[in-house]
Every structure is written in C-alpha cells, then in structure tokens.
Amino acid sequence: MNQPPPAPPGQPPIPPPQPVAIPVPMLPQPDFIRLSEGLLTVAREIALIPNVPVQGILNAIMASLHRIEGEVAAGLRTVERRLDRIETQLTLVPIRIYNANVNSSTNIMYPPGINVVPGMPLTRMEIHTITCTAGFLYLYPPAQLIDSFLQE
Numbered sequence: 001m002n003q004p005p006p007a008p009p010g011q012p013p014i015p016p017p018q019p020v021a022i023p024v025p026m027l028p029q030p031d032f033i034r035l036s037e038g039l040l041t042v043a044r045e046i047a048l049i050p051n052v053p054v055q056g057i058l059n060a061i062m063a064s065l066h067r068i069e070g071e072v073a074a075g076l077r078t079v080e081r082r083l084d085r086i087e088t089q090l091t092l093v094p095i096r097i098y099n100a101n102v103n104s105s106t107n108i109m110y111p112p113g114i115n116v117v118p119g120m121p122l123t124r125m126e127i128h129t130i131t132c133t134a135g136f137l138y139l140y141p142p143a144q145l146i147d148s149f150l151q152e
Contacts, residue, residue, distance in 0.1 A: 099124070 007013040092111055099108045104125040110116055121127045
C-alpha cells in the first residue's frame with residue numbers, strides 16, 4: 001500500500017487519508033437470480049412455438065374469409081338487382097311525365113322494347129276504355145301465355 005510522503009523536517013507527520021463515505025441513495029437493485037429464471041422460462045416457451053397448430057388456425061381463418069366473401073357477394077348481387085330496378089324506373093320517368101301531360105287525343109309514348117301491336121291503346125282516351133280482358137291480352141299475348149305454360 002502507498003505510504004504517505006514523509007513529513008518535512010520539524011513538522012508533525014502527515015496522517016494517512018481517511019476514506020470518505022459518499023451518501024448514495026439505495027435504488028432498487030436487479031435480482032439476478034429471478035432474472036436468470038425468467039430468461040430460462042422465456043427460452044423454454046420459445047422452444048414450444050413450433051408446436052402451435054398454425055394449419056388449423058389458417059384453415060379456420062380461410063373458412064371465415066370464404067363465408068364473409070359469400071355474404072359480401074350476395075349483398076352485392078342484391079344491390080346490383082336493386083340498382084337495375086332503379087335504373088329501369090328512372091328511364092321510364094321521362095316517358096311517364098310525357099304521358100301524364102299529353103291531352104287525351106295525343107299519342108302516348110311506350111318504353112323502349114315494347115312492340116306496339118294493333119289493338120294497343122295509342123292515346124290516353126283509349127287507355128281509359130280498356131277492359132280487363134283486353135288489358136290482360138295486351139300484356140300477355142296468347143302465344144306468350146302458351147310458351148310460359150309449356151315451360152312450366
């Protein structure tokens with residue numbers, strides 16, 4: 001150990017330095033035993049990860065996705081049918097407005113795709129004179145009735 005330097009002649013000897021206690025707050029310290037046990041537990045659990053039944057989980061997820069896809073597709077088909085009906089109704093609006101505003105002797109308009117055959121009403125006045133039988137025959141000509149009956 002180092003000795004203190006000798007005292008100058010005629011002076012008392014220099015006392016050795018005394019250790020000085022520096023106050024250090026006692027903060028929580030790690031428990032290394034618990035830490036090593038915890039790391040061993042983590043290592044054992046990580047080794048078990050390959051045992052997870054991933055295929056079963058993936059199959060369940062895929063089945064759910066297919067079910068959801070079917071529900072969405074059915075919903076989209078329903079929306080598409082409704083939009084088609086709305087579009088059809090909207091294309092008829094100008095014809096309906098025209099037919100509602102013509103006088104009783106002016107020819108009415110029929111929607112596109114309707115073949116006007118002899119006997120169908122051409123004016124609003126003729127529409128008011130249609131009987132139930134005549135109206136039914138306009139809507140369902142006999143040839144169409146026979147075809148639909150044979151298809152059933």
